Amino acid sequence: MNKYPDTIVDLARIREVRRYAMIGGALALALSLALIVINLTHWEWGRGLFSHLCHQKSDRCLIVSGTSMAICSRCFGIYLGIGVGCFAFIPQCVIGRISGFLGWVFLTVAGVVNGGDFLMEYIGYYSNALYARGALGLFLGAAIAFFILSRVKNFYSEGK
Amino acid sequence: MTDDSEIVDLDACPAKPALITGGIVAFALTLFPMSYALCCMPLAIGGFVATSRYIFKYGVKLDLKYAMKIAILACLCGFGASTLLYDLLWLGIDYRIGLDWYVNFLADLAESAPESQRDQLLESIELLKEQSLGIGVVIQQVFTVILTSGIGGAMGGALASSIFKKGKVAQ
Incomplete structure (x- = not known):
């Protein structure tokens, strides 16, 4: 196979990755924004919508406008992280550098760190590190976005 | 780039088996309110199972949007069915699946919660108990x-x- 068709395919694929990244990022950020608006307006019905998406334990949720958010800090971090990760994947310098393997590494590290945090809390090593949990969720969300988009980029490269 | 012979026609691969499998998983995991402990993981698992079933059944690799479509449809079927069953039991015999467990869970939480949030929790328990099935x-x-x-x-x-x-x- 000559180089020319491969280049065309690569360019088309990169364009597709960018499109996914923009749509995914916009949706994730819209969701994060909607959660903040629900708090700002104290909209109980809207809060109920998320009751099946998260445990909503008030001591584990970030406080916005005097009340706890409709989802916990880790979940909020994950959705925000997906948005941030998607938008961070758009520039050419990032698309070119994040390989499928690196995507795996990010996802594994983020999964292990979040699992470790859950375990530490479970065994009582520390309790309710609200902002740390949110930051770890953010990392996990960004890692999920990087992983998925890096795999989309290499769609035609078997197993990479 | 792939040859044409390596491309499988999606129309020749019905999604029904994948939807049934993923739907059953989503149904089983959402029937009891486990989401209070596992967040969106039950539905993510249901979607994962549906898409994986499709991939392995036909030996294909799926484009992201089609994979998401199968997973979302399976979750809609499974979660929709479990919600319907929940409502039918509530309407028919006034039984709400997992309610006692959830009320106890919230009550335990209220006991250990800070003073400022205790009232909010107790109020939500009362609202939950008094809730009736309406439009x-x-x-x-x-x-x-x-x-x-x-x-x-x-x-x-x-x-x-x-x-x-x-x-x-x-x-």
Whole structure:
């Protein structure tokens, strides 16, 4: 196979990755924004919508406008992280550098760190590190976005 | 680039078996309110199972949007069915699946919660107990099923299509 068709395919694929990244990022950020608006307006019905998406334990949720958010800090971090990760994947310098393997590494590290945090809390090593949990969720969300988009980029490269 | 012979026609691969499998998983995991402990993971698992089943049944690698579509549909079916069963039991014999467990869970939480949040929790327990099945609740459930299935299913389907990438391209 000559180089020319491969280049065309690569360019088309990169364009597709960018499109996914923009749509995914916009949706994730819209969701994060909607959660903040629900708090700002104290909209109980809207809060109920998320009751099946998260445990909503008030001591584990970030406080916005005097009340706890409709989802916990880790979940909020994950959705925000997906948005941030998607938008961070758009520039050419990032698309070119994040390989499928690196995507795996990010996802594994983020999964292990979040699992470790859950375990530490479970065994009582520390309790309710609200902002740390949110930051770890953010990392996990960004890692999920990087992983998925890096795999989309290499769609035609078997197993990479 | 792949040859034409390596491309599988999506129309020749019906999604029904994958939807049934993923739907059953989503149904089983959402029937009891485990989401209070596992967040959106039950639906992400349902979506993951549906997409994985499709990939392995036909030996294909799926484009992201089609993978997400299968996963979301499976979650809609499963979660929709479990919500319907929940409502039928509530309406028919006044039994709400997992309510006692959830009320106890919230009560325990209220005991250990800071003073400022205790009232909010106790109030939500009372509201939950007194809630009756009406049009407002049903509308909220419909939106919840769509929203939650969309988020959980999309994540599960996207992860499944990203992890299992071997096989022919399905288009």
